[in-house]
Amino acid sequence: MASQETLREEPSRGSLINDPKIRGLFFQTLVIILLFGSIWWIVNNVIDNLTRLHIASGFQFLRGRAGFDISDTPIAYTSDSTYGRALVVGLLNTIIVAAAGIVTATIIGFIVGIGRLSQNWLIRKICMVYVEIFRNIPPLLVIFFWYSGVLAVLPPPRESIHLPFGSFLNQRGFYITRAVWGEGSWLIAVAFVVALAMAWFVARRARQRQMATGQQFPVFWTSVALIVGLPVLAFLLAGMPLTFDFPKQSTFNLTGGFQLKPEFLSLFMALSCYTAAFIAEIVRAGIRGVSKGQTEAAGALGLRSGPILRLVVVPQAMRIVIPPLTSQYLNLTKNSSLAIAIGYPDLTATAGTVLNQTGQAVEGVLIMMIAYLVLSLVTSAVMNVVNARMALVER
């Protein structure tokens, strides 16, 4: 009994120095002291430096008059607007270019990725060359190449290149036809939303019915009919409130239409091409990650190659693809900050200008960091929802 009593006691360690708990506590206290010490030192220095430079800290400067122009403004903005509004314009531009880039990169990436697994030797090689070229050069170089190597050497406006649908391409950008929506066009938007809701509802009911009775319902075609048909119907009902504004060639410049500036175009094209190479590799790895037995088993069940791909291979491949795809989307969003190199007014560029004009370095960099962090978190939150829907549901 006595020996058991002694065993239950805390084992003696000889010395406190060798006790991992004490050591841990000591070490963490040291870290905290060092951390707060350096923060205190930095804050002191910052305050010193700011008073010396006569810069008032705080975010009041956001209400001041900006006084600089921005070339691409999705919302109303003049040089009389505030710094805050300039930053919002920059943020919107970042979101626009990132969203457009994500969509295009995904499309190109999936095509190239599937192409790399094609039966066809030539297609396989072409896709491989594409991936190996774009994966191994810096995105900034790709942006410069589009900007000064391709778009800047296009002909001047007077000798614009004519493209289909009344669009023009020249040094100053890409001019496309702009749709001008007349009165009553809100009806079309409403019809579109209603159609989306109905399609979702039909898909749900169809799945329930198939689960219960085994009967199938042509969900895809019904949805297409709804999503295309309802807005068209609304369009006709509203009296076709749509006119087109074609770009017209005048003596020195093009007028009318919608102009995509070379800065936006080169950033958008470069981000799409560059990220697509990475997405292609992810897609390839995803599809190859589905074991061949799955395809063969589906074939043995009597499925044809289309349904095998759609019902067996793709859902399993998506599970592998989505997490790395998310990080590529994040990378694209972060790479859109390279806009500053060619003068596209994204968040980094406008914040950089604001920072230079006001000298509010701390606040400016802080705003930049927080905005990108929030964008990253939102993107990964959305992708996590998609991922959760795709994830393997195990019993």
Place this chain on the structure above:
Amino acid sequence: MQEHDLSWVRTEMVLAEPAPLGERGAIAWVRKNLVGSVGDTILTILGIAIVAWILPQVINWAFINAQWTGPDRTVCTTAAQGGIQPEGWTGACWAFVNAKFGQFIFGTYPIEERWRPILVAILFAALLVPMLIPKVPRKGLNAILLFLALPVVSFFLLSGGVFGLPVVETPRWGGLLVTLSLSFVGIAVSLPLGTVLALGRRSKMPIVKLLCVIFIEFVRGIPLITVLFFASVMLPLFLPAGVTFDKFLRALIGVSLFAAAYMAEVVRGGLQAIPKGQYEGADSLGLGYWQKMGLIVLPQALKLVIPAIVNTFIGMFKDTSLVLIISIFDLLGVVKQNLSDANWATPQTARSGLVFAAFVFWLFCFGMSRYSMYTERRLDTGYKR
């Protein structure tokens, strides 16, 4: 009744028949790989059309019509633009690259001092090559020389000021020299720092863990440009008045910290893949924390993630081009800067210069990725269970 002798048994194997004619040779390969079905044939025709459209243009531009040497812009411009080429000529202006080659490699490093970066490059190659070949012995000594001795020696060689070498200020460094030194220091700093961060993230001490998580997730959530802005605009504010340090050094700090956060996640992946038994085994042998990690866990974990580490290096190598935004002129920066040289202003200059820069970047990155694939294959045998 006639008797049959059935006792004959074949003693040798029948030789395999050669595959039918339709299944071998070039024709079968073409049938299988290019014209397997109607869709395949259409794709092949499409592919041939793409290649036939692009390839002649590229070859014409880069080789046949290209101008390799010349004193100034006249060799790369058409008669109408004031040059010697016929109307409608398009070709690469390699003469531009040729004339600026020294700048692209060394920046504005003084010409009579250029033997110093060349010497550093030779030392670097002499240490790197045996490091990369698995059969060469004494990896430990090699690593110490490469990652500790070389940076110190290179620093004194490149910046001068000792042994009677004239001082060369960092703003005069440029081109490939800056790209390589930035990425090398980034690699040499980010790997140990990333390992420490990864260990911190898996530490049992809550405060250390929290700090590491915040640092890693924060840095991974923002673009490198923002980090560089931070390093170039905010860092001077953090220091006492009058204390400044070199812009190049600030960029180095920014790039290294950025890469360290990514490296930490890679190393963490390796740490997680090591079975718990290894940790417990080390504990039961009575090893302390650093002994356990340094002798048992990290050697296995790092070996496991070598391909991912190399991928991070490739990413960082490409990212060094971003320093041109805080006006440090790496290879891309110098090329970009020279594009506006009035002496060489032609419609082909931008394309030629950028293609040259892209080719140099591509060579390095492609080389690294091939090496990582080779290592992956070599190490693959050891860890399969």
